[in-house]
Every structure is written in structure tokens, then in C-alpha cells.
Amino acid sequence: MFSKLASWFSHAFESPPSPLLYMRLGPEGRDDNPLMIQFFTWDCLHNSLSWWKHFETEVPRLAELGITQVWLPPPNKAAEPKGRGYDAYDLWDLGEFVHKGTVATRWGTREELLHACKVANEHGIDILIDAVLNHKLGADHTETFRAVPVQESNRLRNAGPPRQIQGWTSFDYPGRGDKYSTLHWHHEHFTGVDWDQTTRTKGIYRIAEPGRRGWSRNVDPELGNYDFLLGVDIDHRHPEVQEDLLSWGKWVLQTTGATGFRLDAIKHIDRKFTLKWIQETRAAAGDKSMFVVSEYWSGNLKLILPYIKAFKGETTFFDVPLHMNFNQASRERTRYDLRKILNNTIVQVKPNDAVTFVDNHDTASLFPAVEGKSLESWVGDNFKIQAYAIILLRGYGYPCVFYGDLYPNKECYSENIARNITLLIEARRHFAYGATDDYLAHPNYIGFVRRGDATHSGCAVILSNKEDDSGGHIHELRMNVGVENAGKTYASHMTKHGRVEIDAAGWGTFSCFANNVQVWTPLEQAD
Structure with a gap:
């Protein structure tokens, strides 16, 4: 009895593992510093190639630069033909079935994706899948059900009485049928919607059919309860939902040969499910070192630290507070005190949990507002190279370079900045080692x-x-x-x-x- 009690106490006070010390940051056997690239911008399209073909042609250059991991855009079929995948329609359709009037996704076909991933692996580059697990969009049919409108500023407060509405919640996947997954989604698999087709009214409606449990409590408390973000919000407590998403995680790794994930919008997803999904997907893949990085979008370190603790070392986190410091430095210019650049950041207090970045697809100035709000926090050209020097050359955190800063594009490209980032990447690969x-x-x-x-x-x-x-x-x-x-x-x-x-x-x-x-x-x- 005493030995069991002693064992319980020892495990109760154990520190969680440090993700960057055990996760795979690139193929085994490499001695160079690892480096991730986000290989897309919000509006990116190639003039003559599909995006997957474009990526494939750039693989040799990326390998030569020393890139060890590539974060690709969501590969799933979107609600719109040119949707980026964040408007997730069908996770199981990688550009294989006729849905939304197209076989290919914005990025290309399934065959092009799989071939590009194969070429990347042959060049010693790991693939990360962008997993959009929070919501769905683009349903095939409406359904009628009871719902309650809630306030935009506080989703725990009703904005009117319960009513019957028509919501876009029926996902039948006529092109795919039951291939890969037999689950056809209906309103019982969701917690809320943002549109009533009957009255053609946009709003936030909590589904209130008998037996429904409402919003998940295990989400961020912003706006009272931030379970609902957009579209049709998934209920991650539903057994069929859990089974489908868990099966998809294992399947997409096996299908693409990817070695990890970027998790989108985790502050809106039930924490208990997300942790379970990571742990069980890692176990199903048979890879204890499977890489995971999560997006919790907040510049407030105090809000992020409880999430880091809750995930028990099972995922790294993008260092949004550091990005916000970079943005502030670029706005304040000479008035900004560089000695404070790392203050209140993940990389400062938990460096082995931090994936550092300067900018991404969300921060670009042309990124459209979501629900009237924008994530725009672009780091100006006057501080871009300084920021990259900090994330690429210091010995803490794991850096992610942004395609928009390195490759010609219509949104945010500067030839001088790209040239200097390339020089910094070279310095990282050859010199930036040790204390x-x-x-x-x-x-x-x-x-x-x-x-x-x-x-x-x-x-x-x-x-x-x-x-x-x-x-x-x-x-x-x-x-x-x-x-x-x-x-x-x-x-x-x-x-x-x-x-x-x-x-x-x-x-x-x-x-x-x-x-x-x-x-x-x-x-x-x-x-």
C-alpha cells in the first residue's frame, strides 16, 4: 500500500516532457539545426502549376537550404472550389472526388499531393498536415432543429427564445459515399451554426434539441465560451465524431507519409478531446516522437500557459506573444527597447515548448476579417530581418520560416528581405550552435x-x-x-x-x- 502511495506522489509531481526534446523535428541521422517552413500564404496560387506540383519542384532547394519540416496547407476538400481548406468540407477527400464542382482542391489532386510528399521524404524533408478539426462548412443539405440564438460578445447569454431553424448541417458526401469513412454528419454531431436558412439570418445559434449538452466547457473562456468560431461547430464529445476524427488522424499520416500535424484553432476545441486525439493518433502511428504544433492565438502569455500545462507536453505551441512583440517593435521603431523583445513570451519561459515565427498566413495585411475581426499583426519590413535573426540564430525555440517572406508573391514579398533571410538560414545551418x-x-x-x-x-x-x-x-x-x-x-x-x-x-x-x-x-x- 505504501509503495503504491509513494508511486502516486512521484508521478503526481512529475514535470511533463519537453516537446522539443523528444519530438521528431526532421529525419533521423541529421546533425544540422532543424528548420520548419510554412509553404503557403493565404492567397497563394502558382501561375502554371498546381500548388502541390510547385512544392515538389521546390523540394531540392528546400533541402539544400536545410529545411527539415514543411507545414503544408490543409489538404482536405473545402466548401468552395478555391477554398484554402480552413473552410473544411470533407477531411477524407484529398482531391479525389467530385465535390463542390471539382475533383482537385485549391492545391491540386490527391495524386499530386502524395507524389510531392514522396519526393520530399526522398530529400530528407518531413511533412506536417494542417488539421482543421474545429468546424465544417459547405453542407450538402439543410436540416430543421431547435436552436437558441446567443450573443456574439457572450455566447453564454441568449439573444432570444428557442426556435426552430434550418441549418446547413447535413454532410452526405455524394461523390465519396462511404469510402474511407461511413460517417455522414448531421445536426446531432454539432453544437452550433451561424445561419438560419428559414429566415436567412446570420447569427450564432446553439443547437438545443432534447438531450443536447450545449457548448463544451473545456474551451477558452473568451467571449464567455469560445466553443463556436465559425461555420458549423463540431461537438467533439459525440462518440461518432471522436471515432471518425481519430480514424482520420491515423489514415492521413499513413496515406501521405507525413510525420506530424499543425492543429488549427485549438482554443475552440474541447481540450480533453484534443489531448486524446494527439495521444491516440501518436499511438496509432506507432511513433512516440510524432511532431505536433498547436495554434492558440493570443498574445497574452498568461492565457497560453494553462493550455501548455493542460496538454502535458504532448504538443508544442506557436509563440504568438513573441510575434506580437515583433509587431510592436516594427510599429514603434526606434522607440522600442530591444532589451525587452523576449519578455512575456513562450520561448523565454518555456523554450522547449515554443515554435517561433515572424509572420504567417493569418498575420498578412491582406488576410480578410473573420466575424468582423482581423488577426492582422504584420511585422513591418523595418524589423523583419531583426526578428528572423532572433528566431533563427538564438539557441532557444524551434523556428518556422514563412513562404511569404522567402518566395515571390503578391501579398508581402521583398526581394531584399528574402535575400537576407536566406543568408540567416545559411548561418543557422553552418554556425548557430552551442550555448x-x-x-x-x-x-x-x-x-x-x-x-x-x-x-x-x-x-x-x-x-x-x-x-x-x-x-x-x-x-x-x-x-x-x-x-x-x-x-x-x-x-x-x-x-x-x-x-x-x-x-x-x-x-x-x-x-x-x-x-x-x-x-x-x-x-x-x-x-
């Missing part, structure tokens, strides 16, 4: 040193947000790169023209132009 020493010298310029390891020499980095109209102001910062580098000469990696001599104690005076970034590496490896 990180920070030099928080001044509100407008800071630096850090990577000490290197047995096979990599390390680097020194300095960045500035000081606006300089003359274009000639230079910051200087004295940093120590270790006595093992005494007598060496460091060269500038970004501009290929500077030199720094390291003294007998390992110190050097490193420089950077105002409102810029410089990376310094030992001369014999700076080519």
Missing part, C-alpha cells in the same frame, strides 16, 4: 554569441532598430566568443566586407549598421 550568451547592451542595439560545438565554430550576432537617415551610423558591441577563438579573425556573413580580430581573452568588438543585422563568423569558415 547562447546575450549582450543586452542598449535599447536600440543588442547582441548574442553562439559558442559553437564540437563540429561547428559558432557565431556572433548584433542587431539594431535605430533609424538613421544618413545610412552610415554604425553600432559597436564588445562580445566574448571564447578563448578557444583567441587570435582568430571573424568576418561579416551578411555583407562580406568586415573583419574583427579576437584578443587573447576571446573578446572582439563587433559592429552593425543602424536598423540592420550583422552575423560574424570565423574567417576560415566565412565564404
Whole structure:
């Protein structure tokens, strides 16, 4: 009895595992720093190729850059022919069946997707599936049921009496039939809808048929209860729903050869189900290291930390607070104190839970508002490279590069920024190893040193947000790169023209132009 009690106490106070220390961040056997890319923007389409074909043609370049994981857009059939997949119609249709007037998704056909994934795997790149599990859109038929309108600002408060409405809740999948899954969705599989077809009225309606339990309690408390986000909200407590989504997780990994997931909008999904889904999908895949990153969209670290705790180390989280700091720095320019750039971020307090990023498809300035609100928080060009230097070259967190910042596109591309990001990715692959020493010298310029390891020499980095109209102001910062580098000469990696001599104690005076970034590496490896 005593031994059982002792065992219970020991497990009760165990810390959850640190995701980035056990999850797969790329193929086994690679010694280079891992790196993820989000390979799409909101409006992206290729001029002559399907998106899957475009991705396939870029695989060799991505492998050469050192990309180890690619986050692809949702591969499922959308409610609209050009829908991005976040308007999820059928998770099981990867571009195989005639639905919504098309076989292909916005991104291409099932065959193109599977071939692109195969080519990526052959080049040592893992695939991540964007899983949209919160809602559905584009039902095949309406159904009549009892519902209660609720307030937009507080979903726990009714906005009127119960009534009969017609909602788009019948998903029959006539093109697919029962292939892969026999579940045809109806109103009993959902908690709410956003449209009454009878009155043609948009609103939030909680389904209130007899025996229904209303909104899930295990969701974010924003707006009273944030179970409902958009479209037709899935009830993740329903046994048939659980069975279908759990089966899909295992199936999509096996079908595509993917090794992990990006989970969309988890603050709106029942936490208990999401945790169960991750654990059981990982077990079904037979891969304890299966990678998972979750989107909990909030810049408030205090709101995110309870979610991190609730998921017991089973998923990483995008560091939205860090992104918000980058956005603020780009807006405030010289007035922003760079010494505070990591304050109140996931990477600062739980670095092995943090997937860091600068921008993504949600933050782009052209991203449309959802329910009258926008996630727009674009990091301006004046701070883009500084932000990338922080996520790519410091030794904490796991960075994700955005397609929109690296590839030509109509939404947000800058050739100069793309060139500099490429240089930073090269520095990450070849030099950014070992312990990180920070030099928080001044509100407008800071630096850090990577000490290197047995096979990599390390680097020194300095960045500035000081606006300089003359274009000639230079910051200087004295940093120590270790006595093992005494007598060496460091060269500038970004501009290929500077030199720094390291003294007998390992110190050097490193420089950077105002409102810029410089990376310094030992001369014999700076080519």
C-alpha cells in the first residue's frame, strides 16, 4: 500500500516532457539545426502549376537550404472550389472526388499531393498536415432543429427564445459515399451554426434539441465560451465524431507519409478531446516522437500557459506573444527597447515548448476579417530581418520560416528581405550552435554569441532598430566568443566586407549598421 502511495506522489509531481526534446523535428541521422517552413500564404496560387506540383519542384532547394519540416496547407476538400481548406468540407477527400464542382482542391489532386510528399521524404524533408478539426462548412443539405440564438460578445447569454431553424448541417458526401469513412454528419454531431436558412439570418445559434449538452466547457473562456468560431461547430464529445476524427488522424499520416500535424484553432476545441486525439493518433502511428504544433492565438502569455500545462507536453505551441512583440517593435521603431523583445513570451519561459515565427498566413495585411475581426499583426519590413535573426540564430525555440517572406508573391514579398533571410538560414545551418550568451547592451542595439560545438565554430550576432537617415551610423558591441577563438579573425556573413580580430581573452568588438543585422563568423569558415 505504501509503495503504491509513494508511486502516486512521484508521478503526481512529475514535470511533463519537453516537446522539443523528444519530438521528431526532421529525419533521423541529421546533425544540422532543424528548420520548419510554412509553404503557403493565404492567397497563394502558382501561375502554371498546381500548388502541390510547385512544392515538389521546390523540394531540392528546400533541402539544400536545410529545411527539415514543411507545414503544408490543409489538404482536405473545402466548401468552395478555391477554398484554402480552413473552410473544411470533407477531411477524407484529398482531391479525389467530385465535390463542390471539382475533383482537385485549391492545391491540386490527391495524386499530386502524395507524389510531392514522396519526393520530399526522398530529400530528407518531413511533412506536417494542417488539421482543421474545429468546424465544417459547405453542407450538402439543410436540416430543421431547435436552436437558441446567443450573443456574439457572450455566447453564454441568449439573444432570444428557442426556435426552430434550418441549418446547413447535413454532410452526405455524394461523390465519396462511404469510402474511407461511413460517417455522414448531421445536426446531432454539432453544437452550433451561424445561419438560419428559414429566415436567412446570420447569427450564432446553439443547437438545443432534447438531450443536447450545449457548448463544451473545456474551451477558452473568451467571449464567455469560445466553443463556436465559425461555420458549423463540431461537438467533439459525440462518440461518432471522436471515432471518425481519430480514424482520420491515423489514415492521413499513413496515406501521405507525413510525420506530424499543425492543429488549427485549438482554443475552440474541447481540450480533453484534443489531448486524446494527439495521444491516440501518436499511438496509432506507432511513433512516440510524432511532431505536433498547436495554434492558440493570443498574445497574452498568461492565457497560453494553462493550455501548455493542460496538454502535458504532448504538443508544442506557436509563440504568438513573441510575434506580437515583433509587431510592436516594427510599429514603434526606434522607440522600442530591444532589451525587452523576449519578455512575456513562450520561448523565454518555456523554450522547449515554443515554435517561433515572424509572420504567417493569418498575420498578412491582406488576410480578410473573420466575424468582423482581423488577426492582422504584420511585422513591418523595418524589423523583419531583426526578428528572423532572433528566431533563427538564438539557441532557444524551434523556428518556422514563412513562404511569404522567402518566395515571390503578391501579398508581402521583398526581394531584399528574402535575400537576407536566406543568408540567416545559411548561418543557422553552418554556425548557430552551442550555448547562447546575450549582450543586452542598449535599447536600440543588442547582441548574442553562439559558442559553437564540437563540429561547428559558432557565431556572433548584433542587431539594431535605430533609424538613421544618413545610412552610415554604425553600432559597436564588445562580445566574448571564447578563448578557444583567441587570435582568430571573424568576418561579416551578411555583407562580406568586415573583419574583427579576437584578443587573447576571446573578446572582439563587433559592429552593425543602424536598423540592420550583422552575423560574424570565423574567417576560415566565412565564404
